[in-house]
Amino acid sequence: xxxxxxxYPKEPTAPTVQTTEIPGPESQKxxxxxxxxxxxxxxxxxxxxxxxxxxxxxxxxxxxxLDVYAQIASIALGYNNPDLIKAAQSPEMIRALVxxxxxxxxxxxxxxxxxxxxxxxxxxxxxxxxxxxSGADANEQAFKAAxxxxxxxxxxxxxxxxxxxxLETVMxxxxxxxxxxxxxxxxxxxxxxxxxxxxxxxxxxxxxLDFPAFNWPHAxxxxxxxxxxxxxxxxxxxxxxxxxxxxxxxxxxxxxxxALIIEPVQSEGGDNxxxxxxxxxxxxxxxxHNVVYIVDEVQTGVGATGKMWxxxxxxxxxxxxxxxxxxxxxxxGYWFNDKNFxxxxxxxxxxxxxxxxSAMIIGGTIGEVIQKEDLLTQVNRVGDYLMDxxxxxxxxxxxxxxxxxxxxxxxAFDLESGKQRDTLLATLKKNxxxxxxxxxxxxxxxxxxxxxxxxxxxxxxxLEKSLASL
Amino acid sequence: xxxxxxxYPKEPTAPTVQTTEIPGPESQKxxxxxxxxxxxxxxxxxxxxxxxxxxxxxxxxxxxxLDVYAQIASIALGYNNPDLIKAAQSPEMIRALVxxxxxxxxxxxxxxxxxxxxxxxxxxxxxxxxxxxSGADANEQAFKAAxxxxxxxxxxxxxxxxxxxxLETVMxxxxxxxxxxxxxxxxxxxxxxxxxxxxxxxxxxxxxLDFPAFNWPHAxxxxxxxxxxxxxxxxxxxxxxxxxxxxxxxxxxxxxxxALIIEPVQSEGGDNxxxxxxxxxxxxxxxxHNVVYIVDEVQTGVGATGKMWxxxxxxxxxxxxxxxxxxxxxxxGYWFNDKNFxxxxxxxxxxxxxxxxSAMIIGGTIGEVIQKEDLLTQVNRVGDYLMDxxxxxxxxxxxxxxxxxxxxxxxAFDLESGKQRDTLLATLKKNxxxxxxxxxxxxxxxxxxxxxxxxxxxxxxxLEKSLASL
Numbered sequence: 001x002x003x004x005x006x007x008y009p010k011e012p013t014a015p016t017v018q019t020t021e022i023p024g025p026e027s028q029k030x031x032x033x034x035x036x037x038x039x040x041x042x043x044x045x046x047x048x049x050x051x052x053x054x055x056x057x058x059x060x061x062x063x064x065x066l067d068v069y070a071q072i073a074s075i076a077l078g079y080n081n082p083d084l085i086k087a088a089q090s091p092e093m094i095r096a097l098v099x100x101x102x103x104x105x106x107x108x109x110x111x112x113x114x115x116x117x118x119x120x121x122x123x124x125x126x127x128x129x130x131x132x133x134s135g136a137d138a139n140e141q142a143f144k145a146a147x148x149x150x151x152x153x154x155x156x157x158x159x160x161x162x163x164x165x166x167l168e169t170v171m172x173x174x175x176x177x178x179x180x181x182x183x184x185x186x187x188x189x190x191x192x193x194x195x196x197x198x199x200x201x202x203x204x205x206x207x208x209l210d211f212p213a214f215n216w217p218h219a220x221x222x223x224x225x226x227x228x229x230x231x232x233x234x235x236x237x238x239x240x241x242x243x244x245x246x247x248x249x250x251x252x253x254x255x256x257x258x259a260l261i262i263e264p265v266q267s268e269g270g271d272n273x274x275x276x277x278x279x280x281x282x283x284x285x286x287x288x289h290n291v292v293y294i295v296d297e298v299q300t301g302v303g304a305t306g307k308m309w310x311x312x313x314x315x316x317x318x319x320x321x322x323x324x325x326x327x328x329x330x331x332x333g334y335w336f337n338d339k340n341f342x343x344x345x346x347x348x349x350x351x352x353x354x355x356x357x358s359a360m361i362i363g364g365t366i367g368e369v370i371q372k373e374d375l376l377t378q379v380n381r382v383g384d385y386l387m388d389x390x391x392x393x394x395x396x397x398x399x400x401x402x403x404x405x406x407x408x409x410x411x412a413f414d415l416e417s418g419k420q421r422d423t424l425l426a427t428l429k430k431n432x433x434x435x436x437x438x439x440x441x442x443x444x445x446x447x448x449x450x451x452x453x454x455x456x457x458x459x460x461x462x463l464e465k466s467l468a469s470l
Numbered sequence: 471x472x473x474x475x476x477x478y479p480k481e482p483t484a485p486t487v488q489t490t491e492i493p494g495p496e497s498q499k500x501x502x503x504x505x506x507x508x509x510x511x512x513x514x515x516x517x518x519x520x521x522x523x524x525x526x527x528x529x530x531x532x533x534x535x536l537d538v539y540a541q542i543a544s545i546a547l548g549y550n551n552p553d554l555i556k557a558a559q560s561p562e563m564i565r566a567l568v569x570x571x572x573x574x575x576x577x578x579x580x581x582x583x584x585x586x587x588x589x590x591x592x593x594x595x596x597x598x599x600x601x602x603x604s605g606a607d608a609n610e611q612a613f614k615a616a617x618x619x620x621x622x623x624x625x626x627x628x629x630x631x632x633x634x635x636x637l638e639t640v641m642x643x644x645x646x647x648x649x650x651x652x653x654x655x656x657x658x659x660x661x662x663x664x665x666x667x668x669x670x671x672x673x674x675x676x677x678x679l680d681f682p683a684f685n686w687p688h689a690x691x692x693x694x695x696x697x698x699x700x701x702x703x704x705x706x707x708x709x710x711x712x713x714x715x716x717x718x719x720x721x722x723x724x725x726x727x728x729a730l731i732i733e734p735v736q737s738e739g740g741d742n743x744x745x746x747x748x749x750x751x752x753x754x755x756x757x758x759h760n761v762v763y764i765v766d767e768v769q770t771g772v773g774a775t776g777k778m779w780x781x782x783x784x785x786x787x788x789x790x791x792x793x794x795x796x797x798x799x800x801x802x803g804y805w806f807n808d809k810n811f812x813x814x815x816x817x818x819x820x821x822x823x824x825x826x827x828s829a830m831i832i833g834g835t836i837g838e839v840i841q842k843e844d845l846l847t848q849v850n851r852v853g854d855y856l857m858d859x860x861x862x863x864x865x866x867x868x869x870x871x872x873x874x875x876x877x878x879x880x881x882a883f884d885l886e887s888g889k890q891r892d893t894l895l896a897t898l899k900k901n902x903x904x905x906x907x908x909x910x911x912x913x914x915x916x917x918x919x920x921x922x923x924x925x926x927x928x929x930x931x932x933l934e935k936s937l938a939s940l
Contacts, residue, residue: 041816049569071572088567098554099519102541108519133603151680178683195666210621213648346511
C-alpha cells in the first residue's frame with residue numbers, strides 16, 4: 001500500500017465536473033457575497049475543503065478536480081492529510097494557537113523539540129534556522145542577516161561596535177547607519193512582494209507597479225535549450241554569459257552588492273532552471289567578492305523536484321550562506337550554518353513573534369512524513385513516469401508542449417502564446433484538472449508529493465483531450 | 471461571576487517565585503540547549519504554557535508570575551482561554567491548518583463567515599479588511615494600498631491605465647513605474663522591522679542599524695506634560711508645533727509624501743500619547759494635501775486603552791483611510807472603508823496566502839468574547855482603579871513614577887534612568903510580576919483584558935515593595 005492509499009482511502013478515483021461554467025453557479029453566488037468584504041477578482045472558484053481529499057480539490061458546486069496546482073505549490077501532502085490532522089489536534093498545537101508566544105522573549109518548554117523537528121528537514125550543510133511568516137518575510141529576514149554580516153565584516157569584525165555616526169545617521173535613514181548596500185537578483189526572479197523583496201522581484205510589472213523600490217541590480221538568468229542533455233554546449237555558453245554579467249554588476253553597481261539571491265528554478269518567472277555549474281560558479285563568485293549567497297527555495301523546496309531542496313542537485317561547496325523557505329513547508333524562514341549569521345547585536349533581527357509555532361508544528365510533521373514514507377523516491381519515480389508520457393505528447397503536439405522541462409514532478413512547458421496557454425488551462429479545468437500557469441505562456445505542474453502514476457494517467461488523459469480541442 | 475473567574479477557575483491567587491535567580495536553573499538549562507538552534511540572548515525565561523493560566527505565566531522552574539506584559543502586549547484574554555481552546559479544536563480550525571488555502575485564488579466555503587466575524591471587530595467607520603501575517607507586514611501591505619491609490623489619483627483616476635513607460639521602468643526599479651514617493655512617520659515611532667516598515671520606524675538604532683532604508687521623513691510627535699487635564703494649554707501648543715513640522719515636511723520633502731502613518735500612542739517609543747486634536751488635525755492636513763492617512767493600531771488596538779481601537783477616542787472625521795492591526799488580535803491586516811483602496815489591478819496587492827485563516831479564527835473569537843463579555847467596561851473600570859493606586863504611589867515615589875500616563879489599563883511611567891528602570895523590572899520579577907519596559911527609561915503596563923482589581927492589588931503591592939528597595 002502506498003502512503004497515498006493509506007492516508008486517503010476515500011480519495012476520489014477520477015475527477016467529476018458537473019457544471020458547464022467554472023466557477024459554477026454556487027461558487028459564483030458565494031463569490032459575489034464574499035466580494036462585499038474581499039477582493040475576489042483573482043479567485044478561481046470557491047472550495048469545499050471539507051470534501052477535498054488527497055490530490056483532489058472539490059468546489060462549492062461539487063466539482064471534483066485533480067489538483068496539479070496545490071494552492072500555488074504550497075500543499076505538500078494533499079488535502080485532509082491524517083498525519084497533519086493529528087498534529088493539528090495535538091496539545092502542543094492548541095497551546096501554540098491559544099497562547100501564541102513571543103518566541104524571542106518567552107519561548108515555551110516545547111519549543112526546543114518543535115525546532116529540532118523542523119531542523120530535521122534542513123538542507124545538507126545547514127544547522128540553524130530563523131523563522132518568518134511567509135516567503136517574502138523569509139527573504140527580507142535573510143537580507144537583514146546578510147546586511148548585518150556584511151557590515152560587521154566591513155567594520156572589521158563582530159567585535160567592533162557601531163560608531164556614533166552610525167547610531168545617529170541611522171535614525172535619519174542615512175548612511176553609514178543605514179548603508180547604501182544592494183541585493184543582486186535576476187531578471188524574471190520572484191522573491192515576494194514587500195518592498196525589499198519586491199525590489200529583487202522582477203517577473204511581472206503587476207507585482208511591482210506604483211511601489212517605491214530600492215535601486216538594486218538584476219543580472220540575467222540563463223535561458224536554456226531543452227532537453228538539457230542534448231544542449232550541454234550551448235547551455236554552458238549561456239551560463240558563462242550570465243556569470244560575466246553577474247560579476248560585472250558586483251564590480252560596478254554603485255551601491256555595493258552585499259548579497260545575491262537566486263531561485264534554483266525560477267518558478268513564477270517561467271520555470272527557468274539553473275545548472276549545477278551555474279549555481280556552483282555563483283558560490284565561487286560570491287566568495288571571491290565577499291557577497292552573501294542566498295538561495296530562495298520558497299517554491300522549489302520540500303521535495304517536488306526530487307530532492308528535499310532543489311539546490312542540493314548542485315552540491316554547492318561550501319554550501320550557500322542562507323537558504324529561504326516557505327510554501328509547502330507551511331512554516332517560513334531561512335536555514336544557515338555559520339553562527340556569524342546570528343546578528344552581532346541581540347534584538348537586531350527580531351520581532352514580536354519571531355515565527356509561528358503552529359506553522360512550525362505542521363512543517364515539522366510534513367518533513368517527518370516525507371522522510372518516514374520515503375516520498376522523495378516516489379516523487380522521482382512518478383516524475384520519470386510523467387515526463388515520459390509528456391515527452392510522447394510533445395512529439396504529437398510540438399507546438400503546444402515546447403521546451404518541456406523539469407525535475408521529478410516539478411515540470412513545465414510553453415505554449416505559443418499567453419492566450420493559448422490560458423485557453424488550455426480553462427479547458428483542463430473543464431476536463432477535471434486544476435493547473436496553474438507561470439510567466440507569459442508557460443504551464444507549471446505543481447502536484448503534491450503524494451501524486452502517483454494513477455494521477456499522472458488521469459492528468460495525461462485530460463491534457464491530451466484538452467490539447468486535441470485547442 | 472466575572473469572565474475571568476468563569477474562564478479561569480484554576481487561575482493562581484498569587485505569584486510564587488521559588489528560585490533566587492531568574493531565569494532559574496531549569497530555565498537556564500533549557501535555554502542553553504535551545505541556544506544551539508536559536509538566538510536566546512533576548513529570552514526572559516523558559517515558559518511552561520501548559521501550566522500558565524489566565525493572567526499568570528509559569529516558567530520552567532515553576533515560578534508563577536502575574537503577567538503584566540502578556541507576550542509583548544499580544545495576549546488579549548489570558549493563557550489557556552477556554553473560548554480560544556474551543557475555537558482551536560473546531561473543524562474549521564483543523565481545515566485552516568491542514569488545508570491552508572491560497573485565499574486569493576481558492577477561498578474555502580467557510581471563509582466568508584470567518585471574515586464576517588473578523589469584521590465585527592472593525593473600528594467605527596471601517597467596513598473592509600485585507601489580511602497580513604504580522605504588524606510589519608500589515609503596515610507594508612497598507613503602504614502598497616496607499617501607493618496604488620495615490621498613483622491612480624496622480625494618473626487621473628482608476629480608469630486610466632499604466633503607461634508603457636511605467637511598465638518598462640518598474641522592471642528596472644526606476645520611476646515612474648517604481649515612483650519616488652515617501653511615507654511620513656514620526657520620531658520615536660515603531661511600525662515594524664522590515665525595509666519599508668523599518669524606514670518609518672524611528673525609536674531605537676538597534677531596530678535599524680546596518681539595513682538600507684528609504685529616504686523617508688520623520689516629523690516630531692508631541693511630547694506632553696501629564697496629567698493631561700492640568701496641562702491643556704502647553705500641550706495644545708506642543709500639538710501645533712508638531713503639526714507645523716508635519717505640514718512643512720509634506721510641502722517640502724523631495725519625494726512626495728503619499729501617506730502618513732501614526733500610532734495613537736507611541737508604544738515601543740515610550741508611551742507617548744497623541745491628543746484627539748492632534749489626530750483630527752492630521753486628518754485635516756492629509757485631506758488638504760492628498761496624503762493617505764494610516765493609523766497603526768498594532769499595539770494600541772483590541773481594547774487595552776478602554777476603546778476597541780485607541781483612535782476612536784479622537785472620533786476622527788472622516789475616519790482614517792487605513793487602520794492596521796496585529797498583536798492582540800492575533801490576525802494582522804488593515805481595515806478600510808473606501809473601495810478605492812481595493813487596488814486598481816487584480817493581483818496588485820496579493821501574495822500566496824493572503825492572510826492566515828487559523829489566525830483569523832482566533833482573532834474573530836477574541837473580538838466576539840470582548841463584545842459578549844463586555845470586557846471594555848471592565849478594562850475601563852480596572853484602569854481607573856489601577857491609575858488611582860498608581861497616582862497615590864507616584865505621590866510617595868515621585869522620582870520613580872514620573873509622567874504617569876495612560877488610558878484604561880494601557881499605562882506607563884518614567885524612571886530617572888534606563889539603569890534604574892531595568893533594576894525595577896528585575897526586582898518586580900523577583901516579586902512575582904512580569905513587566906516590560908519601553909523607550910529609554912519607561913515602564914509600560916500591558917495586562918490582558920481579563921486583568922481585574924484583584925490582579926491590580928497584587929501588582930501594586932509588588933511595585934510598592936520593589937520601589938521601596940530601589
